[in-house]
Amino acid sequence: MAARDYGQYSGITRAMELVGERWALLIVRDLLVGPRRYSELAAGLPRIPSNILAARLKELQAAGVLRRAPRSRVIVYELTPYGRELEPVVLALGAWGFKAMGEPRQEQIITPESMTIDLRTAFRSDVASALPATAYAGRFGSTELLIRVDGRALDVTPGDGPADLVFAAGPDIRRLISGELAADRAIATGVIEVLRGPGGLLDRFASTFHLAA
Amino acid sequence: MAARDYGQYSGITRAMELVGERWALLIVRDLLVGPRRYSELAAGLPRIPSNILAARLKELQAAGVLRRAPRSRVIVYELTPYGRELEPVVLALGAWGFKAMGEPRQEQIITPESMTIDLRTAFRSDVASALPATAYAGRFGSTELLIRVDGRALDVTPGDGPADLVFAAGPDIRRLISGELAADRAIATGVIEVLRGPGGLLDRFASTFHLAA
DNA sequence: CGGGATCCCTTAGGATACTG
DNA sequence: CAGTATCCTAAGGGATCCCG
Numbered sequence: 001m002a003a004r005d006y007g008q009y010s011g012i013t014r015a016m017e018l019v020g021e022r023w024a025l026l027i028v029r030d031l032l033v034g035p036r037r038y039s040e041l042a043a044g045l046p047r048i049p050s051n052i053l054a055a056r057l058k059e060l061q062a063a064g065v066l067r068r069a070p071r072s073r074v075i076v077y078e079l080t081p082y083g084r085e086l087e088p089v090v091l092a093l094g095a096w097g098f099k100a101m102g103e104p105r106q107e108q109i110i111t112p113e114s115m116t117i118d119l120r121t122a123f124r125s126d127v128a129s130a131l132p133a134t135a136y137a138g139r140f141g142s143t144e145l146l147i148r149v150d151g152r153a154l155d156v157t158p159g160d161g162p163a164d165l166v167f168a169a170g171p172d173i174r175r176l177i178s179g180e181l182a183a184d185r186a187i188a189t190g191v192i193e194v195l196r197g198p199g200g201l202l203d204r205f206a207s208t209f210h211l212a213a
Numbered sequence: 214m215a216a217r218d219y220g221q222y223s224g225i226t227r228a229m230e231l232v233g234e235r236w237a238l239l240i241v242r243d244l245l246v247g248p249r250r251y252s253e254l255a256a257g258l259p260r261i262p263s264n265i266l267a268a269r270l271k272e273l274q275a276a277g278v279l280r281r282a283p284r285s286r287v288i289v290y291e292l293t294p295y296g297r298e299l300e301p302v303v304l305a306l307g308a309w310g311f312k313a314m315g316e317p318r319q320e321q322i323i324t325p326e327s328m329t330i331d332l333r334t335a336f337r338s339d340v341a342s343a344l345p346a347t348a349y350a351g352r353f354g355s356t357e358l359l360i361r362v363d364g365r366a367l368d369v370t371p372g373d374g375p376a377d378l379v380f381a382a383g384p385d386i387r388r389l390i391s392g393e394l395a396a397d398r399a400i401a402t403g404v405i406e407v408l409r410g411p412g413g414l415l416d417r418f419a420s421t422f423h424l425a426a
Numbered sequence: 427c428g429g430g431a432t433c434c435c436t437t438a439g440g441a442t443a444c445t446g
Numbered sequence: 447c448a449g450t451a452t453c454c455t456a457a458g459g460g461a462t463c464c465c466g
Contacts, residue, residue: 010327015310097228114223
């Protein structure tokens with residue numbers, strides 16, 4: 001028996017043995033957004049030691065969660081189909097943890113990958129399907145995301161592009177998503193800064209992305 | 214910043230900080246079945262050192278996941294409402310890990326709590342709602358469970374009681390739940406031993422509890 | 427006897443430096 | 447860029463002991 005084995009024959013213990021190590025599910029989360037290179041993963045995971053990242057990648061590969069794929073002279077890591085099946089786990093954890101997020105601390109960062117998954121977590125496809133297709137461009141610190149909502153589909157990509165509403169937000173956008181702060185109040189208090197487009201669209205954004213606290 | 218902090222401001226990292234430590238989610242899983250005493254938790258978690266169990270209970274209490282509750286001279290640990298909201302996380306992890314369960318190893322045990330959650334994971338309420346109410350009594354090694362299905366409701370309790378079908382099964386019951394083995398084959402090969410009641414009911418059991426691998 | 431606390435040892439994780 | 451190598455600290459594992 002491996003030292004870090006749980007000694008039980010059940011689904012959860014098996015899952016914990018495969019992806020329960022520290023950092024593992026965060027690597028999976030970032031790869032849920034798309035394939036990533038080693039250095040991209042390292043950049044998105046602040047403070048992960050490179051030896052730990054290397055060790056986790058090997059373990060997750062051995063577990064059948066991800067694979068190394070050569071892409072024209074560089075190597076990227078991508079989830080296997082089985083690894084992608086962790087999405088419900090990651091989203092459920094994200095939804096639960098969202099409710100316990102306090103105020104951001106100084107050194108805490110928001111990465112494009114973490115924001116993308118947080119938006120996916122909060123996305124209400126049934127609400128969105130009743131609204132017209134809308135593209136938002138959000139600037140969160142130094143990361144910029146193009147958020148396209150069309151029917152029940154959500155697509156989040158880095159960078160900008162044609163958007164109906166362009167806004168800049170800090171970590172306090174959480175209070176908009178949780179419903180703690182209404183859209184007009186968010187604008188009035190400067191939590192959200194509308195850079196272009198009708199500010200009224202922010203209310204639609206808040207309806208589309210909502211996660212009660 | 215705490216040493217085991219992930220340095221990100223996102224839902225998942227917050228969740229991992231609260232319940233991402235080793236053993237934590239297994240404690241939560243057992244408490245999802247019902248309140249438990251310290252010694253009951255220790256018994257259900259083979260190989261957990263007592264100092265680690267004590268440390269986790271304190272951390273989870275500080276995180277607002279569980280609380281100590283005095284029950285007539287003894288102390289039990291029970292989930293808070295917020296802790297119970299981890300059920301989707303635990304079930305999602307269980308469903309994912311179930312598919313990666315290989316053959317059981319000699320020293321791996323099945324506890325009443327782990328089996329209860331595994332059954333909850335595999336429970337198909339929509340299938341069950343179309344079937345007549347049924348009570349099963351299952352013996353898994355030394356643990357005995359009374360499994361009552363009524364409409365969309367599932368109730369699993371330790372011990373026995375009046376049941377339509379009484380059977381004994383080893384860890385290979387996983388192959389019945391995964392659909393790898395049909396009910397009649399499971400009986401014919403001795404994977405499941407029908408102790409009382411019509412063996413045909415095992416097919417209903419397999420329809421009610423199913424998780425594709 | 428339930429509910430831990432203590433001790434000692436092993437191993438994983440963190441920080442930093444280095445290399446093909 | 448994509449990792450190794452090294453060193454050190456902190457957490458986990460196992461056994462034992464303690465206390466109400």
